[in-house]
Amino acid sequence: MKSEHIPKATIARLATYIQVLSEFKREGTDVVSSERLAEACSVNSSQIRKDLAYFGEFGVRGVGYYVQDLITSIKRSLGIDRAWNCGLVGVGNLGRALLRHREFSRKGFIIRGAFDCDPYKIGEIVEGMEIVCSRQLPAKVKELSLEIGIITTPPERAQRAANYLVGAGIKGIINFAPSRISVPSHIHLEYVDFFHHFYAAAFHIRFAEHQE
Amino acid sequence: MKSEHIPKATIARLATYIQVLSEFKREGTDVVSSERLAEACSVNSSQIRKDLAYFGEFGVRGVGYYVQDLITSIKRSLGIDRAWNCGLVGVGNLGRALLRHREFSRKGFIIRGAFDCDPYKIGEIVEGMEIVCSRQLPAKVKELSLEIGIITTPPERAQRAANYLVGAGIKGIINFAPSRISVPSHIHLEYVDFFHHFYAAAFHIRFAEHQE
DNA sequence: TTGGGAATGTGAATTTTTTAACAATTCTTC
DNA sequence: GAAGAATTGTTAAAAAATTCACATTCCCAA
Structure with missing residues (x-):
């Protein structure tokens, strides 16, 4: 085929x-x-x-x-026979957990840059990586050849993070923030929403009860 | 309809x-x-x-x-017009991030118990919650009326966590560990795998390049 | 070297999901 | 209070995904 x-x-x-x-x-x-x-x-x-x-x-x-x-x-076939350089925007709880998640590099997705706009966080070291101001994205995306952007900001800041990433020349975005964002059509966009699994569980459990 | x-x-x-x-x-x-x-x-x-x-x-x-x-x-309709009590098994990086994730309680999924089998972790307090030995699951599931189990263990321990949860009378399981598990058919099981979003991104980015 | 057993790759049939189209209903204005 | 505009709920059509079924290919043993 x-x-x-x-x-x-x-x-x-x-x-x-x-x-x-x-x-x-x-x-x-x-x-x-x-x-x-x-x-x-x-x-x-x-x-x-x-x-x-x-x-x-x-x-x-x-x-x-x-x-x-x-x-x-x-x-x-999937294109994961090589490493992909990723940048993570938004170093909150979830962002930190992903930075520390061994599985990423093991699967070939190397997080090479961590960005945040909070002055208190900038300069901090997480997992051997210095948190950099989001404004530096354009420079860093080129310097580190970042191809995939990971958004882990609060929902209200997700669109701005996306704008930075797109402007910096990223090729794809994975949005963990619970909000819809819009990007040019040539940028590949994926939403990660693990709550819908919780909704599905709740729905099916209640439905099963209702059946008895 | x-x-x-x-x-x-x-x-x-x-x-x-x-x-x-x-x-x-x-x-x-x-x-x-x-x-x-x-x-x-x-x-x-x-x-x-x-x-x-x-x-x-x-x-x-x-x-x-x-x-x-x-x-x-x-x-x-979804059954999320009320709160759902959840128990989390496996307090590693991801587990901790979920415990700290405000969105859970905001969406009505209240994590009421945190379990781990590592003696060094048992007794530790995370987000005001004491980490309890996994063996105590049966007692705690009843005591706290837990309905949904969240598995965030390493893959090799996911099945055992599931067994504990099922034995304790949980109604649904959400498995964040990257391994397949088997549970009785009356237990609702959901897999959370955010890597497939990364795979999809990698695939589409490379496919787009290939098109040019 | 031939025949039997096993398991892929694929065209056709089936099922499921999505989209289109429209009758039914509601609101607004004259 | 009747006509027109808007938008739902639903039936029918189209598209997509899944499953079936089997011809094809490969291995192994006699």
Whole structure:
């Protein structure tokens, strides 16, 4: 198959596949069938084969998928076979937690700059990184080759942070702040909102109760 | 319309609607049309009307929706018109950040218990809350009427945390740890994985470059 | 070297979700 | 109080995503 438009849901599932495949690898499994992978991911096995088909042919008929090869192939397909330099704007509780989160660099997203507009925070060192004034974004984005901006400001300051980042020439933005922002269409924008998972849980729990 | 099966995507959008409606409210807007709300949420206006129709009729034909009423109606529909007691297992970086995150209680998800199995952490006070040994979960879940469990352990300990929570009689679990877990089917389980947003960003940025 | 078993990749069928279109309802103005 | 403008709720159409089903390919053993 290869290419064309790829559903958002496929990308999300590929992330899951990598996670589960990495676990298989740790357990010493070398080869896995779509059936077995599907079970571990709670999806349909055709789904997996379809998802992979968007990017190429990675399996061996009659055999299955070589775990390590598949991880490598998926990573290459997603563009995470290399490191991405990120800048984080807004060093509050959440921002600090992300700065300290080991998983970021382990997954290839290296946070190279931390920015805030609070004079009390500027100059402070977090995880070996000096917090820099947001106004310096244009200079720093170039200097550090930042490509992805992470917004962890309070909601009312998210748009301004986005403006700084866009002006500085960032390529994509991941917005953790609970507010909608607008950016030019060539900038890729993702919203992270883990509260909707809480809403979903609340809804389903209450619905289940209502059923009894 | 009312009821039947409700798409996951609808729940996620309702969360967005609440967010945007709250902003409208803050700005002093009393009434809003599905068209205007749709634009602010970057969705189709039929989509909004359809999403709402799952739960009832909340608008006035020829007029639109009363902002405050709609917020209230959506919250009631989702089951977030009351507080939910949560327990958090795994007080690492991410766990601490969530414990300190004001937004939780503001949105009605009250974290009433913090649990960890590390003897060095037990007894420590975070945000006015004492960290308790995970083994005490059964007692505490009852005592504090906890309904939702939040897992923020390292991946290898997520399943054990889930087992404790399920054994203690929790109703739903939100897993922030990057690993798949299995729970009985009557427990509602949500995975929070913000890395897939990073993957999506990486993928789209690289794809855009490839297009030029 | 051939045949049987296994599992992929993919076209077709199905299901689900989204969008369009419009009848029904409400408000406003004359 | 009737006509016109606005906007919902809902049915029908379109589009998209998922699942099925199977021909194709590969491995292994006899």
